Amino acid sequence: MAAPHTVGAAALLAAAHPGLTGAQLKDLVVSSSQLLGNTNVLQVGSSRVDVPAALSATVFATATAFAGGPTDGSGSAVQRPVTYPDTGDIPVALALTVEASAPAGMFRISDPQVVVPAHGTASATLTIDESKAAGRPAGEAPWSGQVVATDAAGNAVxxxxxLLADPTHKLTVRIKDAQGNPTRGIAYLFKSGMDAAMTVYVDDTGVAEVWVPGTAP
Structure with missing residues (x-):
């Protein structure tokens, strides 16, 4: 999704739906976009903006459900809400499935079907199980996919x-001078599979804390 196209789409949708909030407009743009097949969300984004589809849509969904980032290394499951608003005059039944090239059970949706009331909302819960991510080769893209909602005719609505991103862990960087006293400086961190180093700037305290990707020690 290129930024100018997305902004233009949002402007058109804001004119068509003046009652929607900015967050809802984002959800509408993203969740009505054209799916690009088996692509990684982190590498190419959610999909391709489809303005006609967004303008004609009466039901849309939460744009993204994400897990990863700062972690205590427990590999526990997290839950994210997925909400379906209906701006139309009739209720809509949706079948929910997860389409992802990921280990079984990594992404689980709580309800196989929801009924969205007219001018109302329905919700389901997506469970993202971080423990299923063990063993992914270094340097490969994080696990991702789509929760796809289809209507009674089997059409994707x-x-x-x-997305399950790489976990990150807090790293404390300490720099000392030749006499063992804290001093300012720059540290360069390298990780297998990364093309460039992470630069850490340390002030006069001699200490800096950063979050870095990687597995638990």
Whole structure:
């Protein structure tokens, strides 16, 4: 999704739906976009903006459901809400499935079907199980996919991008001078599979804390 196209789409949708909030407009743009097949969400984004589909949509979904980042290393499961608003005059039944090239059980949706009331909302819960991510080769893209909602005819109505990013862990960097006293400086951190180093700037305290990707020690 290129930024100018997305902004233009949001402007058109804001004119068509003046009652929607900025967050809802984002959800509508993303969840009505054209799916690009088996692509990684982190590398190419959710999908391709489809303005006609967004303008004609009466049901849309939460744009993304994400897990990863700062962690205590427990590999526990996290839950994210997925909400379906209906701006139309009739209720809509949706079948929910997870489409992802990921280990079984990594992404689980709580309800196989929801009924969205007219001018109302329905919700389901996506469970993202971080423990299923063990063993992914270094340097490979994080696990991702889509929660796809289809109507009674089997047509894809809306979708939510899902992603399990690499966990990050807090690293404390300390720099001392030749006499063992704290001093300012710059540290360069390298990780297998990364093309460039992470630069850490340390002030006069001689200490800096950063979050870095990687597995638990």
């Amino acid at each position: 809306t979708h939510t991008a899902v």
